[in-house]
Amino acid sequence: MDVMPKWAEVILVPLISLILAAILSALVILAIGEDPVAAVNLMVTGALGSSYGWGYTLYYATNFMFTGLAVSVAFHAGLFNIGGEGQAMLGGLGVALVLLFIPWPHWTVALLAAALGAAVFGALWAAIPAYLQAKRGSHIVITTIMFNFIAAAVLNYMLVNQLRPQGAMDPATARFPEAVHLPNLHEVLAPIGINFSKAAPANVSLLIAIVACVLVWLLIWRTPLGLEIRSYGKSGRAAKYAGIGAVRITMVAMLISGALAGMMAINNVMGEAERLVLNAVEGAGFIGIAVALMGRSHPFGVFLAAILFGFLYQGGAELALWTSIPRELIVVIQALVILFTGALDNMVRMPLERMFLAARTARTSKSVEPAE
Amino acid sequence: MTAPAIELKGISKAFGPVQANKDISIRVMSGTIHGIIGENGAGKSTLMSILYGFYKADAGEIFISGNKTEIPDSQAAIAAGIGMVFQHFKLVENFTVLENIILGAEDGGLLKPSLSKARKTLLDLEKEYDLKVNPDAVIEEIGVGMQQRVEILKALYRQANILILDEPTGVLTPAEADQLFRILGRLKEEGKTIILITHKLREIMDITDTVSVMRRGEMTATVKTAETSPEELAELMVGRKVLLRVDKKPATPGDVVLDVQNLKVVDEQGVERVKGINLQVRAGEIVGIAGVAGNGQSELLEVLGGYADATGTVTLNGTPIDLTGKHSDGRSRRDRGIAHVPEDRQREGLIMDFAAWENTAFGYHRDEAYTSGLLSNNAAIKADTAEKMERFDVRPPHPHLAAKNFSGGNQQKIVLAREIERNPDLLLIGQPTRGVDIGAIEFIHQQIVALRDQGKAILLVSVELEEILGLADRVAVMFDGQIMGERQTDATDEKELGLLMAGITDTDKPHDFAEIEANLAHAHGDASKGA
Numbered sequence: 001m002d003v004m005p006k007w008a009e010v011i012l013v014p015l016i017s018l019i020l021a022a023i024l025s026a027l028v029i030l031a032i033g034e035d036p037v038a039a040v041n042l043m044v045t046g047a048l049g050s051s052y053g054w055g056y057t058l059y060y061a062t063n064f065m066f067t068g069l070a071v072s073v074a075f076h077a078g079l080f081n082i083g084g085e086g087q088a089m090l091g092g093l094g095v096a097l098v099l100l101f102i103p104w105p106h107w108t109v110a111l112l113a114a115a116l117g118a119a120v121f122g123a124l125w126a127a128i129p130a131y132l133q134a135k136r137g138s139h140i141v142i143t144t145i146m147f148n149f150i151a152a153a154v155l156n157y158m159l160v161n162q163l164r165p166q167g168a169m170d171p172a173t174a175r176f177p178e179a180v181h182l183p184n185l186h187e188v189l190a191p192i193g194i195n196f197s198k199a200a201p202a203n204v205s206l207l208i209a210i211v212a213c214v215l216v217w218l219l220i221w222r223t224p225l226g227l228e229i230r231s232y233g234k235s236g237r238a239a240k241y242a243g244i245g246a247v248r249i250t251m252v253a254m255l256i257s258g259a260l261a262g263m264m265a266i267n268n269v270m271g272e273a274e275r276l277v278l279n280a281v282e283g284a285g286f287i288g289i290a291v292a293l294m295g296r297s298h299p300f301g302v303f304l305a306a307i308l309f310g311f312l313y314q315g316g317a318e319l320a321l322w323t324s325i326p327r328e329l330i331v332v333i334q335a336l337v338i339l340f341t342g343a344l345d346n347m348v349r350m351p352l353e354r355m356f357l358a359a360r361t362a363r364t365s366k367s368v369e370p371a372e
Numbered sequence: 373m374t375a376p377a378i379e380l381k382g383i384s385k386a387f388g389p390v391q392a393n394k395d396i397s398i399r400v401m402s403g404t405i406h407g408i409i410g411e412n413g414a415g416k417s418t419l420m421s422i423l424y425g426f427y428k429a430d431a432g433e434i435f436i437s438g439n440k441t442e443i444p445d446s447q448a449a450i451a452a453g454i455g456m457v458f459q460h461f462k463l464v465e466n467f468t469v470l471e472n473i474i475l476g477a478e479d480g481g482l483l484k485p486s487l488s489k490a491r492k493t494l495l496d497l498e499k500e501y502d503l504k505v506n507p508d509a510v511i512e513e514i515g516v517g518m519q520q521r522v523e524i525l526k527a528l529y530r531q532a533n534i535l536i537l538d539e540p541t542g543v544l545t546p547a548e549a550d551q552l553f554r555i556l557g558r559l560k561e562e563g564k565t566i567i568l569i570t571h572k573l574r575e576i577m578d579i580t581d582t583v584s585v586m587r588r589g590e591m592t593a594t595v596k597t598a599e600t601s602p603e604e605l606a607e608l609m610v611g612r613k614v615l616l617r618v619d620k621k622p623a624t625p626g627d628v629v630l631d632v633q634n635l636k637v638v639d640e641q642g643v644e645r646v647k648g649i650n651l652q653v654r655a656g657e658i659v660g661i662a663g664v665a666g667n668g669q670s671e672l673l674e675v676l677g678g679y680a681d682a683t684g685t686v687t688l689n690g691t692p693i694d695l696t697g698k699h700s701d702g703r704s705r706r707d708r709g710i711a712h713v714p715e716d717r718q719r720e721g722l723i724m725d726f727a728a729w730e731n732t733a734f735g736y737h738r739d740e741a742y743t744s745g746l747l748s749n750n751a752a753i754k755a756d757t758a759e760k761m762e763r764f765d766v767r768p769p770h771p772h773l774a775a776k777n778f779s780g781g782n783q784q785k786i787v788l789a790r791e792i793e794r795n796p797d798l799l800l801i802g803q804p805t806r807g808v809d810i811g812a813i814e815f816i817h818q819q820i821v822a823l824r825d826q827g828k829a830i831l832l833v834s835v836e837l838e839e840i841l842g843l844a845d846r847v848a849v850m851f852d853g854q855i856m857g858e859r860q861t862d863a864t865d866e867k868e869l870g871l872l873m874a875g876i877t878d879t880d881k882p883h884d885f886a887e888i889e890a891n892l893a894h895a896h897g898d899a900s901k902g903a
Contacts, residue, residue: 218747222747222748222750223746223747223748224737224738224742224743224748226748227730227733227734227737227748228737230723230726231723231726231734234723234724234725234726235719235720235723235724237716237719237720238719238720238721238722238723238734240679240702240720241677241679241702241712241714241720241721241735242702242703242734242735243678243679243701243702243703243704243705243706243735244702244703245701357388357389360389
């Protein structure tokens, strides 16, 4: 028998980790002489108190869902893809090329094409480290992180030397044509009578992200390929015994992972900025690692964790705007959340396991005694 | 009457809800060999770990030669005169015998005086107990039997009066085991007390004076060996009557199913592990491969199972199978009707974190019956798993339980059910009963024989000679990557096979132990260099 019931494993452990991170964050806020209660208040109202706040929270959450799913899929194959950042950058390039050079009649077709472009570029960027890992044994953590830097350089070159419109000063592409403008949540929700903020950047990509969560869930737990990916991640020798090729799984898992990271670009590049700028990804690739850790690499967990991190992002921006709490503190809070949910997982898990064990022992001994 | 060398009174130890030792009392008289026998997980190792100071008992007392003794750590155990020879030796591979013996028992900061003192002591010990070793040999270059002797010498050097041996014959050939037992007998004559932990009934019957049987954490009986029988001990161990022999009719071999010609395997380090073997397995027969672990048997299974490359020719039902390239993987093998129960079920045959139903599909997960369109048909897999679990008496019969939560025997039944129910033409099976309790062994053997009687070909690899002699119809002995000889199992015995396992083919001639040993050291050396 497993030591803990499943609900405790999936809900209780992350929740307690989160509470511990919150307590520690409160202490840090206290230490710099601010009021933690007021700060939490501000974060909650700022991120969740209005449809404008929700619009930003969900916009960030959309990014994190894609990158979180990307890291999760690789995790299941036992691969640590730290290259989500670079893959998302290249995804942005894919989106920009698709939208700038092909005239699209309607945003729906454009969205499909842009998503495909983003996925292909992201996947190709992940394919090189994957190939090096599969064939040459170069460690994927090292290569993917190096590819983040190369991606930044490639993007820089493309924006400054190739895609920048003549005479423009900032390293960015021209604005995408009006026809490919994605409806934001205001436009999506207005027909069903919900008045959502016009100014918030959340858009239909959110729905694509949710679809992606469902598809990844199907892939991992409902397909033979998913079983192969998970087998390879758990035991390379067992996979070999079953005839599951290491090279194939490494490549497939990383291609899917890169494609998901790249697809983030339909949200931030196509949906929000409507042009490709230099710092479009804003660290979402790295947040994806935290999201995957906290979501236990399960798509539903990733969905929830992405919303939590969206809240932290938006709430943090509000904090920085309205108080003298520096923006960096938000990074501290995020780091604490990552630390507790990821790295210190066992610190929470062990005492809980002991508790459940003690409870079960007490139960079984009670049920045995009358029989004797 | 003198006080017993060791007396344990009311020892209890629990790990969480698991009661590993329950109120165990035992008296081991000085100058005797005392066997402790029990299935895996019966609590033998826990009890000995308490005696050696690795665990602290929750309750109970330990008396050494009549004096109540606290043993908080292994240092205290050594001081109390207890020496332990572990199943997996604790030796530094690239140190010499002498260096290993003084390791942790050096006197002073300089090595030279300790070494020369140890050399002298070693000579005395050699004379006293007839324990021959070369003090300057490097551990990795000597055979397993010799390494075990070094472990015994280590304990004696620390003036142990009580020697505990944990499954000491697991890695030895029959000849090496006999030699070990001669040494133990000699130690007993010199007044040492020996505790022998084993699951092999024959060893208990051969050399112990008294034997204690453990079952589920309890000491079920302590009897004089002369007054008991293997059948009685097995019954005490399992709690019901067990059939110790494999019950089977003579084989009626049919056509050749598997034909291996000049098979060579070179491992990743470039060492040739299988050196051109020829082997045939016919329909309706079980062919056993005997040999000391590491003499090429595992590589043979890996090649046939589809996860190691090789050269040579292998045909299945007259059609060659690929030994390299795309169609030499496990999946292609399964498509050709080869099922494989691998030697290491926990690392290869199963994924321990996966549920039983996922493990049941594992390897066959792309079968039509298990898929619908692009998706897996999980409902069908689960239903199939429930049926298989019932047919193979897997306990508990819960398809959702993770593989790691089943006992060794039940894990093996899950793998067997998956592979046998495929109705393969050829079943490869490695160490079918390693880490499996006696009750389950009987069942597993019956299943293998039943498959044979359906006219299937079975290739069995086992390091348990007894198992091969009982289960196989024909046996091929591997040594140093080659097949030394083939025998009908009903026309050979452990002694003859033991010589073949040591690489000696003229088995009619008398051989002395030194010759066997020299040969084995050579094979072991090769094996450890490759590994």
